[in-house]
Amino acid sequence: MDQVKQQPPPALHAEGVVKRFGQTVALDGVRLTVRPGESHALVGRNGAGKSTLVGVVTGLHRPDEGTVEFGGAPAPAYGDTAAWQSRVACVYQKSMVVPDLTVAENLFLNNFQARGAGSGRLIRWGGLRRRAAELLAGYGVDVDPTLRAKELTVEQRQFVEIARALSFGARLIVLDEPTAQLDARGIQRLFTKLRELQAQGVAFLFISHHLQEVYELCTAVTVYRDARHVLSAQVADLSKDDLVAAMAGDAARSAGAWHAGKDSAALARSEPVLKAEGLALDGVFEPIDLEVRPGEVLGVAGAAASGTVALGEILVGMRAPTAGGVAVRGRYVRPGSVPDALDAGIGYIPEDRHLQGLVATRSVAENATLTVADQLGPWGTVLPSRTRAFARSMIEALDIRTTGPEQPVAGLSGGNQQKVVVARALARDPKALVAVRPTAGVDVKSKDSLLGVVRRVADEGGAAVIISDELDDLRVCDRVLALFHGRVVAVFGSGWSDRELVAAMEGVGERE
Template sequence: MSATDTPPRPLLAAEGITKRYGTTVALADGRLTVMPGESHALVGRNGAGKSTLVSIVTGLQTPDSGAVAFDGEPAPPAADRDAWRRKVACVYQKPTVVPGLTVAENLFLNRQPTGRGGFLSWRRLRERAAELLDAWDIRISPDAVTADLKVEDRQMVEIARALSYGTRLIVLDEPTAQLDNREIERLFARMGALQESGVTFLFISHHLQEVYEVCQTVTVLRDARWITTASVADLPYDALVEAMAGEAATGRAGQGPEAAARPGPPADAPVRLAVRGLTGSRGAYADVSFTIRRGEVVGLAGSSASGKVELAETFAGLHTPTAGEAELDGAALPFGDVRSALDAGVGCVPRDRHEQGLVAGMTIADNATLSVLDRLGRFGFVGTGARRNVAGELIERLDVHAEGSEQQVAALSGGNAQKVVMARALASDPKLLVLINPTAGVDVKSKQSLLARVDSAREDGTALLVVSDELDDLRRCDRVLVLFHGRVVAEHPAGWRDRDLIASIEGAHRG
């Protein structure tokens, strides 16, 4: 840079942001400086203040103190939503598109072009949508029904909708939580292309390897305060974890001392789950056979189209296979009925805690004890004291950080909400525990706590089936089965190398 050049102005600058909710300090010192054209990561454990800071820099909340500026100009008034949309937009983990509408209708929802007489012009709507998608090289048909799109394409529709307002700053909130490895690669490639076209990203993720893969700069929050902003290239992984946790890192989750080689179950340990020739409806999986012994942890890996989730959900009573059988402790496992599966001894942490794992309008105690209500009273009545005692024990056992068992689960951070889902799965003392993406969207500390429950369940003699896209989750397993197009194609014992497992997932076994 020459002496006459001036440094570029930040596209977004937030300084000294504070926010309180009663006595709770959500942000004590929030800072964020995002430069034009970069991908900037915002990381921190659950409760660090990320969500509050994002809600403030996107205009959804007003700070108690501090200032937000875009390209050197003060942020618009809170009530001027159109002005905010021209500055910044957020693509959330849970999609905000309307499934039953077409891509074109979602892109211009509530601002559809009109023709003569003020009536909606379908021709102009489709033309404008096609022009927008083409301008940003987003290869999706304007006429496609949004519900039929893949998750990654729905995200691109939301990004395109944001760009149509004129903003060039997009916040991506856990964008890879529901994507497999190939979909993540495509998303990152699209992000790179958009960056080259002048789009800037604020990237929020608990998967730190993604930060190193896609971002140039990272900002760390801890305990509601700004800790550091640094170039990703200059910040080693251990230093990043230390900044987030406030303590020296002992190694990546699943790779530290706690991940030292464990002895598997004894060779004569009884088989708890025996699966023979299981075939799912619509070809989700076919002719699957395996066993899990008492105290054994078996992982299921594969792409999103491998059938691994559908297979795991079958054991929890969510699907009925078209062929094959499964036995749990020698008794036939019922299919197609969640209550019957629960009574048979199956506990489950489902893939989506928001839609499948929690009842948002209920308390922690209500959610944690839903699977054991018959144990809490007689003749259909639930004893309040018994419910509170069981919930309190589960909260302590899972280290749920909350004001008490009567707090609404909707007020919990992602990590603590996931612990409540795990608590309910463990409440029934299951013989088989099915965990589907158990650490998705949680912070590093909560991830360690949740994975510790895997170890304790193993020690209690539970058989565990862990389905995950996270290699750290799978490292807790005694062996990992890989599904490819619905069939088991490989088995990796503990101690596998990343490249070998990934090769199996990607179909390299086929030669």
């Protein structure tokens, strides 16, 4: 009689989990099962409960109801840090390594004696470095253990964090938006490493707003909406439309619904709003000419190493070019001057809202009005009443979900934080808007809303530039320039296909 092969217990099983913060129900009886060797996506709009669930399954939050198990055994007691580390770890979008310590020191931080790297109060540094090299090599991580963490790329820091987690015995790794700061090649290298570790039985809980990555990497997906479990399914059995519908809970409108593809002949007859001639930055990108006319959204597509972000920073005055110049409606903009770019009518949505877009300790109102402080009171004063009134108008116009203008911006969801950044960019009623990866790290519905705002700037007679490697960002554009290694390799109208644009960004296809 054939014996039925018994399946190993799940790497993670959460059932009936409830978590409340005061009157707010952050998780309402959710469940999640991740199998050994599986890459399981957890998706949902901002506020769906994903971050709270991660806090519960990594021991940061104690659930009010429900159970959590690892490998068939109950989760450790709340507060037993060492026991939790031996079961699960989270690699966050924002790296948790200590930048001024070496890779080896980061790997054994707070655990030098237990790892055979020292005895008593003495640390044997040679032994520490050798043990670190063995550990990294064991997981196929090609990083010099003597380098300081700040010298590593984002991708290398992630590998170091994964290796550290595995060295404690954890067989479940939570990846929270791991690709947000990686270019296309970095993403592929990360995915290759994850697949190698999956083959060794390591399980991954993958949290991402990039649905294409879910289909590329993951075998299973769970959707949360409004703090509840909506569905769990095999990725191969679920279409993208059905996945988006489950996340949105209503008829989700795709970014492609925005009316890209203006009459090119009509655009050519109008004078450009934003113009750059011979713009170049030594060692980053070759001379580029671009013109953006009234009513037009221009896309600039390319991976991080292509020079696209640097181009955007030059357009808004954050960098000075080594050649060429920028003009808005015929007015020359002083190179490397943000105030002059603002005065000329250029608005800016930066790539990283945390580092460049927001003052986390300040309110929604203060963040939204940073660029118009000179308009909020007489003789250089700032009147709180005017600040609040201005902020309320922006909150209503952009549908920012907040308790009010005085709420600290740090308390908002990612999508609503990004809307505050957009509010600041629109505060001076810009003639030209430059947006760098405007939907990075936000949910599907917020993406649609944010791209609609960019489109509206153009529709009202201005011009917009979207700099991104996200295909959904670029679908709203009337034209797209593709850059590869600092050179424009292709120009597309609005009818491009995913395949040809990705090929151009990767340097495997050119079209002029």
